Amino acid sequence: MSRLLLKDVRPYGEGDPVDVLVVGEAIAEIGANLEVDADEIVHAGGAVLLPGFVDLHTHLREPGREDAETVETGSAAAALGGYTAVFAMANTDPVADNAVIVEHVWRRGREVGLVDVHPVGAVTVGLKGEKLAELGTMRRSAAEVRIFSDDGHCVHDPLIMRRALEYTKSFGGVVAQHAEEPRLTVGAQAHEGANAARLGLAGWPAPAEEAIVARDCLLAGHTGGTLHICHVSTSGTADILRWWKSRKTAGSVSAEVTPHHLLLTDDRLETYDPVNKVNPPLRTDADVMALREALADGTVDCVATDHAPHAAQDKDCEWAAAKPGMLGLQTALGIVVRTMVRPGLLDWRGVARVMSERPAEIAGLADQGRPVAAGEPANLVLVDPDAEWTVRGAELASLGENSPFDGMQLPGRVVATLLRGRLTAHEGKVRR
Amino acid sequence: MRHLLSTEGLDAATATSVLDTADTLKQTLLGREVKKLPTLRGRTVVTLFYENSTRTRVSFEVAGKWMSADVINVSASSSSVNKGESLRDTALTLAAAGADCVIMRHPASGAAHRLAGWLDEVGTQVVNAGDGMHEHPTQALLDAATLRERLGELAGRRIAIVGDLLHSRVARSNVHLLRTLGAEVVLVAPPTLVPAGADQWGAEVRHDLDPELPKLDAVMMLRVQAERMHGGFFPSAREYSIAYGLNQARLDKLPEHAVVLHPGPMLRGMEIAPAVADSPRAAITQQVSNGVHVRMAVLYHLLAGEELSA
Numbered sequence: 001m002s003r004l005l006l007k008d009v010r011p012y013g014e015g016d017p018v019d020v021l022v023v024g025e026a027i028a029e030i031g032a033n034l035e036v037d038a039d040e041i042v043h044a045g046g047a048v049l050l051p052g053f054v055d056l057h058t059h060l061r062e063p064g065r066e067d068a069e070t071v072e073t074g075s076a077a078a079a080l081g082g083y084t085a086v087f088a089m090a091n092t093d094p095v096a097d098n099a100v101i102v103e104h105v106w107r108r109g110r111e112v113g114l115v116d117v118h119p120v121g122a123v124t125v126g127l128k129g130e131k132l133a134e135l136g137t138m139r140r141s142a143a144e145v146r147i148f149s150d151d152g153h154c155v156h157d158p159l160i161m162r163r164a165l166e167y168t169k170s171f172g173g174v175v176a177q178h179a180e181e182p183r184l185t186v187g188a189q190a191h192e193g194a195n196a197a198r199l200g201l202a203g204w205p206a207p208a209e210e211a212i213v214a215r216d217c218l219l220a221g222h223t224g225g226t227l228h229i230c231h232v233s234t235s236g237t238a239d240i241l242r243w244w245k246s247r248k249t250a251g252s253v254s255a256e257v258t259p260h261h262l263l264l265t266d267d268r269l270e271t272y273d274p275v276n277k278v279n280p281p282l283r284t285d286a287d288v289m290a291l292r293e294a295l296a297d298g299t300v301d302c303v304a305t306d307h308a309p310h311a312a313q314d315k316d317c318e319w320a321a322a323k324p325g326m327l328g329l330q331t332a333l334g335i336v337v338r339t340m341v342r343p344g345l346l347d348w349r350g351v352a353r354v355m356s357e358r359p360a361e362i363a364g365l366a367d368q369g370r371p372v373a374a375g376e377p378a379n380l381v382l383v384d385p386d387a388e389w390t391v392r393g394a395e396l397a398s399l400g401e402n403s404p405f406d407g408m409q410l411p412g413r414v415v416a417t418l419l420r421g422r423l424t425a426h427e428g429k430v431r432r
Numbered sequence: 433m434r435h436l437l438s439t440e441g442l443d444a445a446t447a448t449s450v451l452d453t454a455d456t457l458k459q460t461l462l463g464r465e466v467k468k469l470p471t472l473r474g475r476t477v478v479t480l481f482y483e484n485s486t487r488t489r490v491s492f493e494v495a496g497k498w499m500s501a502d503v504i505n506v507s508a509s510s511s512s513v514n515k516g517e518s519l520r521d522t523a524l525t526l527a528a529a530g531a532d533c534v535i536m537r538h539p540a541s542g543a544a545h546r547l548a549g550w551l552d553e554v555g556t557q558v559v560n561a562g563d564g565m566h567e568h569p570t571q572a573l574l575d576a577a578t579l580r581e582r583l584g585e586l587a588g589r590r591i592a593i594v595g596d597l598l599h600s601r602v603a604r605s606n607v608h609l610l611r612t613l614g615a616e617v618v619l620v621a622p623p624t625l626v627p628a629g630a631d632q633w634g635a636e637v638r639h640d641l642d643p644e645l646p647k648l649d650a651v652m653m654l655r656v657q658a659e660r661m662h663g664g665f666f667p668s669a670r671e672y673s674i675a676y677g678l679n680q681a682r683l684d685k686l687p688e689h690a691v692v693l694h695p696g697p698m699l700r701g702m703e704i705a706p707a708v709a710d711s712p713r714a715a716i717t718q719q720v721s722n723g724v725h726v727r728m729a730v731l732y733h734l735l736a737g738e739e740l741s742a
């Protein structure tokens with residue numbers, strides 16, 4: 001079995017540096033100055049060691065738009081970003097609403113081998129919101145689908161949503177909702193507020209998200225189903241989640257926030273550069289502050305990237321014609337450090353909670369988000385907490401270059417990522 | 433001026449200078465049989481319209497021709513764009529073919545800003561002839577020219593903009609320009625047609641037209657698009673007309689000197705009573721003729737570069 005020694009690491013950023021010996025797929029030993037033989041030694045210089053990150057919300061674009069991203073390029077971006085598991089959204093072409101497609105994506109992930117790729121299955125056939133997809137069949141497929149989502153679209157029919165929550169209960173499925181009341185967002189181009197009004201962009205009002213979140217919380221409580229709210233973007237949604245979680249009721253509700261909603265506001269609309277176009281849209285400073293607080297206090301469970309690569313022609317156009325979405329996998333940690341760690345809202349244990357442990361729990365992954373301890377699976381990420389680096393969109397591993405963080409300086413850099421004991425990324429390079 | 437994309441951010445000195453140039457051009461051409469100045473000879477101006485608007489396109493075309501520019505009209509329907517060439521490629525093609533200035537109307541807000549971004553490197557200039565619900569700066573300039581002719585200086589004047597503020601690029605451009613020129617602006621519309629955040633435009637927002645009328649120096653009626661009448665923004669054309677239409681009784685409440693403007697095309701009977709539109713208080717045909725002079729002035733400032741000495 002391979003032996004990898006991580007020298008001078010600080011698990012969760014706490015205490016004096018220790019050495020971590022990884023043998024095969026697991027952590028074998030943790031201690032000061034381990035005197036052991038190893039096939040490879042990584043000198044970490046006191047870097048923070050955390051469980052590998054888990055992204056509940058990734059768009060890998062395969063099948064259908066391999067010019068924007070593939071399982072391979074997306075996996076590379078994930079490994080470089082410190083991820084050991086990602087959930088590939090179902091809005092591919094063809095849609096991942098059946099066992100054949102989810103198994104294809106899952107198999108491609110295994111072949112590439114840089115990160116565990118878990119396909120998300122569509123809730124409804126063709127994402128149309130009309131008829132439940134074969135959820136149980138996808139669950140029983142080799143891909144063992146656990147999370148179902150029509151992301152990109154809201155499951156807006158309350159009866160279909162109720163049925164999805166009820167039906168998935170029998171096999172422990174999670175319904176991940178893209179909360180957007182479509183009648184309130186017809187033609188919407190940006191957050192409904194002063195900036196959109198001034199710039200002549202049709203508004204996406206906050207209640208279009210909040211109304212669906214409130215409704216679905218009630219449905220989850222009523223059915224006992226398991227609901228996950230994708231990309232929470234408004235302070236009102238945080239209030240609703242706080243209210244729901246304060247009640248003792250059946251069902252389960254979790255929620256995610258994206259790095260970009262923790263940092264960027266609709267002030268970015270000014271240039272009409274579609275790199276800033278995303279759904280749900282960038283909102284106000286007050287929303288950003290409320291989301292940081294909600295993530296810090298656990299109202300919002302975790303960070304998910306909504307990594308959404310696009311081909312150049314789908315962004316280098318008029319705002320209205322541009323596809324929504326931005327890259328996220330390689331910049332997520334830096335933004336979490338900048339918005340949560342540096343201001344003192346989260347410590348490194350908190351980072352492990354929101355980027356690894358909670359997402360793994362929500363998704364029901366047994367071998368991810370585990371403690372950094374002997375005997376545990378070696379799905380790990382090493383972070384240099386003091387490094388500052390400048391994002392270069394064109395240098396990111398994704399095929400798309402649509403990063404709104406291009407040119408931005410971010411703190412916190414991924415030094416290495418380990419998937420089941422094997423280095424998948426080290427010092428900015430993918431290891432195969 | 434590098435481009436003319438919006439009136440937001442257009443400073444008072446530049447705006448006034450364009451209006452003064454328009455004035456000078458108007459006086460110069462007054463009574464001339466052949467309305468042709470050599471100023472832009474050899475320059476190529478392209479009108480690129482992704483939305484039909486005969487009135488605006490012709491106004492720009494006449495403006496260009498009166499200054500001896502070569503004017504080429506390109507009309508591109510949005511559907512042909514969806515099928516094929518991107519706006520970026522169209523823009524670069526026009527620039528490569530030697531366009532000095534592209535005048536574009538486009539259904540997407542911000543399209544002119546994007547166009548200017550792509551054309552900046554090659555030095556082609558852009559005039560926004562209306563982008564989605566965003567701005568229509570030459571309309572605001574011609575409205576200001578008309579108001580200056582009727583009222584003199586605009587500083588301290590009180591001007592109402594009435595109607596569909598939500599979808600109106602004319603309203604946005606006018607709010608910015610009129611305020612820059614020192615006028616007070618009051619926006620009047622049902623709440624459904626007031627965009628979120630309009631209260632931050634530095635204009636008062638009102639929902640009741642009648643109490644405003646005696647205080648106004650000018651009232652600018654906006655076009656209500658027929659297709660929106662059934663969009664639930666207000667219950668019926670009749671109710672809209674009763675609450676916000678400019679009829680004879682409302683005209684009588686305006687001060688003697690007050691001016692009525694409408695960017696056209698008008699929905700007679702609904703937004704404005706025919707007798708009001710045709711009354712001497714209305715400056716609607718004057719707006720159209722000023723449109724040519726203002727657009728000449730804009731092309732002059734963009735392409736000839738220096739100030740016109742009066």
Ligand SMILES: [Zn+2]
Nearest residue numbers: 151152178279
């Ligand atoms: Zn979504």
